[in-house]
Amino acid sequence: MSKELIRLQNLCMAYDGETILNNINLYINDKEFLTLLGPSGCGKTTTLRIIGGFTTPVSGDVFFDGVRINDVPPHKRQINTVFQKYALFPHLDVYENVAFGLRMQRVPNPNSRRGAKLSNEEIDRRVMEMLESVSLKGFERRRVDALSGGQQQRVAIARALVNRPKVLLLDEPLGALDLKLRKDMQIELKRIQQQVGITFIYVTHDQEEALTMSDTIVIMDKGNIQQIGTPEDIYNEPKNAFVADFIGESNIIDGVMVKDKVVKMYGRQFACLDGGFAENEPVDVVIRPEDIDIVPVEQGQLTGTVTNVTFKGMQYDIIVDFRGFKWLIQTTDHSPVGSKIGIKIDPDGIHVMKKSEYSGMFGDYSSFSDEYDELNGADEAREEQGNES
Amino acid sequence: MNRKLSLLALPYAVWLFLLVVIPILIMAVYAFTTSESVATLENFTDMGIYASVFVRSFRLAAVATLICLLIGYPAAYFMAGEGPGFQRVALALIMLPMWMNFLLRTYSWMSILENNGLLNQLFQKIGLFSLLNSVTGQEIQAFQMLRTPGAVTLGMVYNYLPFMILPIYSVILKLDRNLLEAARDLGADSVQVFLRVILPLSLPGVLSGVTMVFVPSVSTFAISRLLGGGTQMMLGDLIEQQFLGGAYNPHLGAAISMVMMIIVVLCMALMNHFGEGEEQAVML
Numbered sequence: 111m112s113k114e115l116i117r118l119q120n121l122c123m124a125y126d127g128e129t130i131l132n133n134i135n136l137y138i139n140d141k142e143f144l145t146l147l148g149p150s151g152c153g154k155t156t157t158l159r160i161i162g163g164f165t166t167p168v169s170g171d172v173f174f175d176g177v178r179i180n181d182v183p184p185h186k187r188q189i190n191t192v193f194q195k196y197a198l199f200p201h202l203d204v205y206e207n208v209a210f211g212l213r214m215q216r217v218p219n220p221n222s223r224r225g226a227k228l229s230n231e232e233i234d235r236r237v238m239e240m241l242e243s244v245s246l247k248g249f250e251r252r253r254v255d256a257l258s259g260g261q262q263q264r265v266a267i268a269r270a271l272v273n274r275p276k277v278l279l280l281d282e283p284l285g286a287l288d289l290k291l292r293k294d295m296q297i298e299l300k301r302i303q304q305q306v307g308i309t310f311i312y313v314t315h316d317q318e319e320a321l322t323m324s325d326t327i328v329i330m331d332k333g334n335i336q337q338i339g340t341p342e343d344i345y346n347e348p349k350n351a352f353v354a355d356f357i358g359e360s361n362i363i364d365g366v367m368v369k370d371k372v373v374k375m376y377g378r379q380f381a382c383l384d385g386g387f388a389e390n391e392p393v394d395v396v397i398r399p400e401d402i403d404i405v406p407v408e409q410g411q412l413t414g415t416v417t418n419v420t421f422k423g424m425q426y427d428i429i430v431d432f433r434g435f436k437w438l439i440q441t442t443d444h445s446p447v448g449s450k451i452g453i454k455i456d457p458d459g460i461h462v463m464k465k466s467e468y469s470g471m472f473g474d475y476s477s478f479s480d481e482y483d484e485l486n487g488a489d490e491a492r493e494e495q496g497n498e499s
Numbered sequence: 500m501n502r503k504l505s506l507l508a509l510p511y512a513v514w515l516f517l518l519v520v521i522p523i524l525i526m527a528v529y530a531f532t533t534s535e536s537v538a539t540l541e542n543f544t545d546m547g548i549y550a551s552v553f554v555r556s557f558r559l560a561a562v563a564t565l566i567c568l569l570i571g572y573p574a575a576y577f578m579a580g581e582g583p584g585f586q587r588v589a590l591a592l593i594m595l596p597m598w599m600n601f602l603l604r605t606y607s608w609m610s611i612l613e614n615n616g617l618l619n620q621l622f623q624k625i626g627l628f629s630l631l632n633s634v635t636g637q638e639i640q641a642f643q644m645l646r647t648p649g650a651v652t653l654g655m656v657y658n659y660l661p662f663m664i665l666p667i668y669s670v671i672l673k674l675d676r677n678l679l680e681a682a683r684d685l686g687a688d689s690v691q692v693f694l695r696v697i698l699p700l701s702l703p704g705v706l707s708g709v710t711m712v713f714v715p716s717v718s719t720f721a722i723s724r725l726l727g728g729g730t731q732m733m734l735g736d737l738i739e740q741q742f743l744g745g746a747y748n749p750h751l752g753a754a755i756s757m758v759m760m761i762i763v764v765l766c767m768a769l770m771n772h773f774g775e776g777e778e779q780a781v782m783l
Contacts, residue, residue, distance in 0.1 A: 164680055164683075184683040184684050185684070185686045185687055185688055186686075189684075190684055190685065191681070191684045193677050197675065197677035197680065197681040198681075199678060199681070199682075199696060200678075200700070201700055210682070210685050210687075211685035211686050214685060214691060215686060270685075273685065273686065
């Protein structure tokens with residue numbers, strides 16, 4: 111659909127003997143909204159800084175439009191950045207913050223070796239146009255520290271975009287905003303990206319943000335890329351237990367692949383759609399909480415005991431004990447705590463993954479209180495969760 | 500609650516009143532009276548004969564402040580960019596002379612700058628004078644360094660340089676590194692990053708450094724006495740003479756002090772105003 115713009119080849123990064131990036135290979139298409147997603151310390155910000163030119167990789171190459179740019183300093187790259195805490199210039203007003211990059215620009219001019227500055231009229235026109243498109247008209251002469259978080263955010267975006275970069279890097283730009291504003295800005299960012307038609311590379315630890323905005327999600331952990339794909343691919347076909355747990359809610363159960371399209375769990379065979387495994391290969395089975403139907407005990411493929419019920423408005427989150435392993439099920443039917451229920455899973459609700467280093471670490475809802483915080487979107491809890499994993 | 504807290508400021512208010520407000524009032528009374536306690540403006544009109552002292556004081560202080568700025572800014576900038584270990588050592592070295600008595604430091608400069616002092620002896624040893632004399636045909640035995648305006652300026656720079664370095668250093672150290680990255684990201688090379696971000700953001704440090712060097716310089720009397728050897732009379736010396744010296748006339752001394760104070764306050768106000776203007780200029 112579109113051509114490749116940035117290629118990262120065998121990128122390695124280490125700091126104080128600790129590996130930050132471990133052989134990263136990634137290409138990014140023109141006009142793509144790509145998100146680097148992962149827990150803190152996974153290497154996503156380092157990857158972004160390498161693309162921006164602020165960090166030099168220990169080994170590996172960065173190509174921009176086919177040209178190796180490892181040694182090109184940040185101010186000569188056609189890339190601009192929206193920094194995590196905005197980094198607006200406190201001594202300049204809104205207008206001058208946005209105009210900063212334009213005042214640095216030199217256009218080729220036969221009379222001057224360094225090139226000519228942009229005319230004040232040109233700068234003024236572009237700054238005003240940009241402020242208008244981020245709804246900050248009338249704020250030109252405001253001090254930046256007199257703005258709200260959301261307004262500062264938009265100044266930071268305007269300051270970067272006014273230079274008409276080929277790529278915009280965004281380092282957790284919504285992290286400092288409250289939930290409501292964050293949701294609005296997600297839609298706003300996506301709109302801006304489609305309007306200006308350039309590549310956005312977005313770093314976040316928030317899976318929901320990534321799913322909402324991205325064309326492509328790159329899931330990272332411990333300096334490795336775990337999976338690259340569209341939001342649908344990553345949600346429906348997670349590659350390993352880490353991805354399945356990080357994106358959305360998952361029950362991850364030990365299973366054995368009996369043969370193509372048949373997987374055995376709890377000593378019972380289930381029909382599924384996956385194939386290509388060895389006979390009797392041990393696997394991880396992912397079952398999303400919304401793909402499970404509750405049925406009378408006698409009709410169930412499995413039976414378990416309800417241990418916890420939480421009303422969530424649209425559905426109940428219920429925790430069900432299946433022989434010591436606790437599942438999360440999302441359902442519109444109420445089942446009281448202590449009752450026995452049966453469940454049924456359709457073949458397309460079962461996703462089989464190869465065993466990985468993450469097997470057995472995720473997917474059990476025994477420690478329900480932690481998971482409960484996570485379900486409620488408590489940011490701190492989510493951060494800690496991320497750090498632990 | 501607020502009233503209770505404001506009680507805590509009472510000791511300071513009393514202190515301020517007794518030791519600042521009252522002395523200034525006493526000084527004003529002296530400045531506008533004669534020794535017979537008759538109101539007069541004579542003390543101010545008589546001051547004209549000392550115009551050269553005023554000019555010299557402000558000129559030397561201004562030159563010393565400028566030199567301090569030219570040495571101090573790069574030093575502070577360099578220090579702030581080094582590792583924490585280097586910074587600790589550099590800070591200690593800058594503070595170290597300040598732990599020694601001010602007069603002692605100034606006396607030691609006398610013995611360095613004297614005609615048979617350390618520097619001239621060094622020049623003698625390396626044959627500088629014989630070389631110079633053979634070229635110019637003169638008979639120079641020593642450079643006259645003491646009792647020159649240069650010596651006084653040197654004394655000021657030496658004594659007050661730390662007061663220039665420290666405020667600039669602390670401002671630069673606190674600069675948000677992200678701002679520098681943001682400037683580079685927006686296309687600024689290192690010179691532009693300095694001129695458009697670091698310099699304007701460090702101006703508050705420069706202003707307080709300039710104040711802290713200029714004010715004590717303009718009113719010093721020990722440095723001009725010791726290193727100027729009486730040839731470089733400054734306002735401080737003049738005032739001291741009116742109170743303690745042979746020219747005893749506290750009424751004139753008070754008047755000179757008041758005029759000096761007013762000029763200094765005006766200079767500072769002007770500079771602060773100019774400083775804000777500077778910030779605006781960089782903006783445009």
